[in-house]
Amino acid sequence: MNTPSTPSPAALPWADYLSETDRTVLARGKFGRRMGFGERTAVVVIDAQKYMVGESGRDAEWPSSCGDIGRRSVAAIATLVRAAQDAGVPCFFTRFELAADGADIGVYRRKRDLLQSPHWCLEGTVGAELVPELSPAPGDVVFVKKKPSGFHGTPLLGYLVERGIDTVVIVGGATSNCIRATVFDAASYNFRAIVPHEAVFDRIPVSHAISLFDMDRQFADVVPMADVLAHFAQPRKGRTC
Known part of the structure; x- marks a missing residue:
């Protein structure tokens, strides 16, 4: 057991x-x-998709892009995921995507328009794809979610229970929306939640900062990514990380 x-x-x-x-x-x-960390760790990558980070110099074409902030965080996420995969730590990747006709958008449509753009999160479009920096390894799992939390209406809880996971390292975006919702649900299910702050991102800096504060205050450990990398580098002693 390791305490950050x-x-x-x-x-x-x-x-x-x-x-x-x-x-x-x-x-x-x-x-x-x-x-701190428990006995068995998994990484949960939330919505690290092209629509979330756009393209350098072309962010105006990507209506939900987090811009350079998101792209810097993706580089950190990729480093962390590779370290997890090298250590045999299971990684779970969510993709948020919606039907082109909005049939599955639910109450979210009362707060925001359904955007008819291939650079948004519509299913089958380039925007809904994972960023190219991330490559799921054999044994990793990729699944679609329709709500903010990575747990809501998805198989994530079952996968974590089946693998005996007690600690989830949560990365991706956006900090104030899907990261926060996933952390709160993780805590509700009594998982230890670890959030490396370099590996989460948001469109609005104050939302990012205060959401990290709220999570760290009561529901997660917000830590430097170096702490997570150090944990992955420890000998596993015959058990899953």
Whole structure:
């Protein structure tokens, strides 16, 4: 079992948004304790798709692109996934995609238009594909989801239970939407959730920072990616990571 290091408060992505009063409240309530890794770890990659990161110099053509922020995070995700695969850690990849006619969009359509663009998340389009930097390995699983959480209406929970997983490293985007929803559901199912902050991304910096803060306060360990890579590098002693 490995416990990630606690980052310096000044290094945390949300540090600039908290007042001294906020910090006093956190200290009094003893929020943000580290839970660390358990005995068996999996990586859950949330919606690392082309529509989420667009193309350098052409982001105006990709209506949901997170731009350079997303592309930098994809590079970190790819590094982490390769390390997990080398260590024999199972990886699960979600893809969010919708029918072209919006038949499966549900209440989301009350908040946002169905965008008729091949550069969005419509099924069968280039936008719905995983980014090319990610290559699922034999034994990894790729599946479609229709809601923010990687657990809702998907086989993820069953796969994790079958493999005896107790810790999920959650990466991808967007931090304030699908990452946050997946982390909260993971905690509700009593998984340890680990979020390497370099490997998650969002369109709006303040949403990213405060969502990381909310997750770290009570439902996940938000840690430097180096902590996760160090965990993967440890001898496995005959067990799944």
